[in-house]
Amino acid sequence: VSLESQLxxxxxxxxxxxxxxxxxxxDDAAVLRGxxxxxxxxxxxxxxxxxxxxxxxxxxxxxxxxxxxxxLSDLAAMAAVPTAAFVSLVLPRTxxxxxxxxxxAQELFQGMFPLAExxxxxxxxxxxxxxxxxxxxxxxxxxxTTERGPLVRAGGKPGDKLLVTGSLGGSLLGRHxxxxxxxxxxxxxxxxxDLHAGIDISDGLALDVSRLAAASDCGAVLxxxxxxxxxxxxxxxxxxxxxxxxHALGDGEDFELVLAVAAEIAEKIIxxxxxxIPLTAIGELIAEPGLxxxxxxxxxxxAPTGFIHE
Amino acid sequence: VSLESQLxxxxxxxxxxxxxxxxxxxDDAAVLRGxxxxxxxxxxxxxxxxxxxxxxxxxxxxxxxxxxxxxLSDLAAMAAVPTAAFVSLVLPRTxxxxxxxxxxAQELFQGMFPLAExxxxxxxxxxxxxxxxxxxxxxxxxxxTTERGPLVRAGGKPGDKLLVTGSLGGSLLGRHxxxxxxxxxxxxxxxxxDLHAGIDISDGLALDVSRLAAASDCGAVLxxxxxxxxxxxxxxxxxxxxxxxxHALGDGEDFELVLAVAAEIAEKIIxxxxxxIPLTAIGELIAEPGLxxxxxxxxxxxAPTGFIHE
Numbered sequence: 001v002s003l004e005s006q007l008x009x010x011x012x013x014x015x016x017x018x019x020x021x022x023x024x025x026x027d028d029a030a031v032l033r034g035x036x037x038x039x040x041x042x043x044x045x046x047x048x049x050x051x052x053x054x055x056x057x058x059x060x061x062x063x064x065x066x067x068x069x070x071x072l073s074d075l076a077a078m079a080a081v082p083t084a085a086f087v088s089l090v091l092p093r094t095x096x097x098x099x100x101x102x103x104x105a106q107e108l109f110q111g112m113f114p115l116a117e118x119x120x121x122x123x124x125x126x127x128x129x130x131x132x133x134x135x136x137x138x139x140x141x142x143x144x145t146t147e148r149g150p151l152v153r154a155g156g157k158p159g160d161k162l163l164v165t166g167s168l169g170g171s172l173l174g175r176h177x178x179x180x181x182x183x184x185x186x187x188x189x190x191x192x193x194d195l196h197a198g199i200d201i202s203d204g205l206a207l208d209v210s211r212l213a214a215a216s217d218c219g220a221v222l223x224x225x226x227x228x229x230x231x232x233x234x235x236x237x238x239x240x241x242x243x244x245x246x247h248a249l250g251d252g253e254d255f256e257l258v259l260a261v262a263a264e265i266a267e268k269i270i271x272x273x274x275x276x277i278p279l280t281a282i283g284e285l286i287a288e289p290g291l292x293x294x295x296x297x298x299x300x301x302x303a304p305t306g307f308i309h310e
Numbered sequence: 311v312s313l314e315s316q317l318x319x320x321x322x323x324x325x326x327x328x329x330x331x332x333x334x335x336x337d338d339a340a341v342l343r344g345x346x347x348x349x350x351x352x353x354x355x356x357x358x359x360x361x362x363x364x365x366x367x368x369x370x371x372x373x374x375x376x377x378x379x380x381x382l383s384d385l386a387a388m389a390a391v392p393t394a395a396f397v398s399l400v401l402p403r404t405x406x407x408x409x410x411x412x413x414x415a416q417e418l419f420q421g422m423f424p425l426a427e428x429x430x431x432x433x434x435x436x437x438x439x440x441x442x443x444x445x446x447x448x449x450x451x452x453x454x455t456t457e458r459g460p461l462v463r464a465g466g467k468p469g470d471k472l473l474v475t476g477s478l479g480g481s482l483l484g485r486h487x488x489x490x491x492x493x494x495x496x497x498x499x500x501x502x503x504d505l506h507a508g509i510d511i512s513d514g515l516a517l518d519v520s521r522l523a524a525a526s527d528c529g530a531v532l533x534x535x536x537x538x539x540x541x542x543x544x545x546x547x548x549x550x551x552x553x554x555x556x557h558a559l560g561d562g563e564d565f566e567l568v569l570a571v572a573a574e575i576a577e578k579i580i581x582x583x584x585x586x587i588p589l590t591a592i593g594e595l596i597a598e599p600g601l602x603x604x605x606x607x608x609x610x611x612x613a614p615t616g617f618i619h620e
Contacts, residue, residue, distance in 0.1 A: 003401075003411055003412050003415070003438060003440060004437075004438040004439075006412055007412060007415050007416070007438050008438075010416060011419065011433065014419070014423065015423075015432075015433055018394075018432035018434070021394060021432045021434045025433075025434065025435055025436075029435065030394070030396070030434040030435040032393060032394055032432075032434065032452065034344060040350060040452070042394070042396060042434065042435060042450075042452065043435065044396045044398050044435060044436055044437050044448075044450060045398075045437050046398045046400060046437045046439050046448065048400050048439055048441050048443070049441075049443070050441055050442055050443070051439065051440075051441050083342060084328075084331060084340070084342055084352070086340070086352060086354045086450055088354050088355075088356045088398075088448045088450075090356060090358050090446050091313075101313055102313050102316055102317060105313070105317050106317070106320060109321065109324070113324065113325075122325075122328035122331045122342075123321065123325055123335075124328070124331045124335065124340040124342065124352065125335055125339065125340040125352060125353065125354060126335075126354060127314075127354050127355050127356045127448070128313060128314040128317050128318075129314075129356050129358055129361065130313060130361075131358050131359075131360055131361050131444070131446075132360055132444075133358070133359070133360070133443040133444045133446070134441070134442075134443045136400050136441075136443070136446055136448075138354075138356065138398045138437070138446075138448040140352075140354060140396055140398075140450040142342065142350070142352065
């Protein structure tokens, strides 16, 4: 059990439910009740040197892009329209890679600007600090729900099909930095079809599906042979001898969406293929808790592999 | 010029004005337009080991209290009702002070809970990470404006009197950790009187007054002899030989409010003393830019001392 999930469990027991919070700790983002119309969706994610990237080796603009992108991916998972982002930095006093601390900050922001513009996100504030420690970037992103309300993890039902956008695995070969948040895809699907639940794949398909299932009081069974694989998953498999499916299940940082929808809606979506990227049925929610696979006919238990944050 | 103000100036030139942001970079907080009624006020502040506290010496609950308190003080400066806070931590992997990393996080939160309860703030999300670096705490707090709208830095006019809540100076002797955000005071004053502009004293009276004045396209003149001094300012003065006024002007972290109000309203407020803490007139805004003092009769320039963030 990760430190973060221990802490969240402790906080959930400690913090009483609050009137203004319709969805708090434990989803991709929190939902705060707006006065009249739209609710405000808030998510926050921090990237740190040595854990999420190696400062002396990485393209700083790519780190800036990723720091904003992972937050937008969380908003996509809630089917929220991104509105604003707040960027807090703590910078190594002496900079890095021949960049001063100020230049380092500017490079990070230069990496955020195209993504912010693309998704209409206002970089509206933040806090900038220097210290003798390594670089950390904390971004809080806000979004607005549409009239369909937020898409949450908890709405899945036994019998729902699990759909995934795009293809999975091998993100370490580059994609983990080149996050393409599925905001438009989520909004389009949420507007046109009745989606029961959704999550983005940040820590790994197996882990994130088991989270969606658990939040929905269900289990999940995955048909491994149906999982769409990236070319990178195949390449990594050739290098390290693990199967491409293991990479798809456990690598994480695909930033694709997993959606739970009623079987008949799933059939319609799969047939209509309304996105520019493919939508694939990879399994279903079941009443029995736990994560299962069916490649070999009978369901057998599947480990919820993925990146466990310490 | 600090790194942060260089970065903010660069960002202001880079980032086009955005429709949803009615007040962005450069005030105590950003104001995002709500659909109908209330605007959303957002502020974010990060505290770091070695800069804002020394982890191996400090009371961890006091650090948690302060981390939330400084954000609530920014909301107070905007006369916003606090609603929710999002807490991102990056923890030293091995913990500190015989606390594991998890216990360290729990101590920080234990320090936040009483303040959150007191001000009705929902701790609604966050992100928790561990690494080999020192502790950093980044909190983003959200608030709602009242029907009077946000109190901003930019509304002051020449001739406005400057009022300050409480007394100032010597925060290092303890108060810098025991932040008492002036949320209720700001809301009460904003509801009952016509306030032109406001700011909280985080970096020092002289610096923060000059920020309010500059944002209002004014200068400011302070009557040093009128500045209410804390007992701590006197004590520090005895220890270090600097005058207590220097401490009041430059120490910062008083987390009191400075307000700009028309002269007749100032007179009314001073006479009515509607708060449990004193309100004192300490100077006024003038058309001439810059910061001035009048202790010795003629206005003489006053350095905008205070804590300059690197």
